[in-house]
């Protein structure tokens with residue numbers, strides 16, 4: 001045994017070091033949040049409950065019923081029913097998502113060429129029946145008003161799905177903005 005080791009043993013150096021660490025943690029604030037009393041703001045672009053985007057001018061859904069989102073969905077939880085109106089224009093009669101089967105991959109958002117479906121940052125939802133998680137077109141449009149009101153929806157599409165947002169006439173991105181985002 002070396003002198004150093006002997007000193008450590010005689011004066012309980014390692015035990016004291018351990019106790020010092022314990023005391024240090026007793027007086028420093030905890031990093032754990034006491035959810036649900038303490039909440040943080042959701043990160044922008046969080047993948048929460050779905051919404052169908054409302055067209056700002058008409059107030060109707062932007063969805064045209066092309067079915068790409070449903071084709072891409074790995075959980076096959078999107079159901080779309082369409083018909084033709086008298087002008088032979090496709091009408092989205094029903095657009096439904098079985099939220100309990102969703103894995104929040106956002107492939108539907110990525111696949112949509114019209115930026116017509118989004119995942120909002122609302123994640124605190126619960127219910128007692130499966131039906132409560134079966135979201136119809138009307139409920140999905142309500143979600144847009146509830147969770148993506150104002151500029152929030154526009155910002156979401158520009159920031160996270162920018163190529164499509166630019167294609168479909170939201171704010172154009174200048175070369176300078178492009179550089180600062182990188």
Ligand code: SF4
Nearest residue numbers: 073102103105106108
């Ligand atoms: S987030 Fe993924 S699993 Fe959920 S509806 Fe969209 S494509 Fe389907």
Ligand code: SF4
Nearest residue numbers: 063064066067069112
């Ligand atoms: S949400 Fe988009 S991808 Fe899905 S059916 Fe509507 S327009 Fe097509």
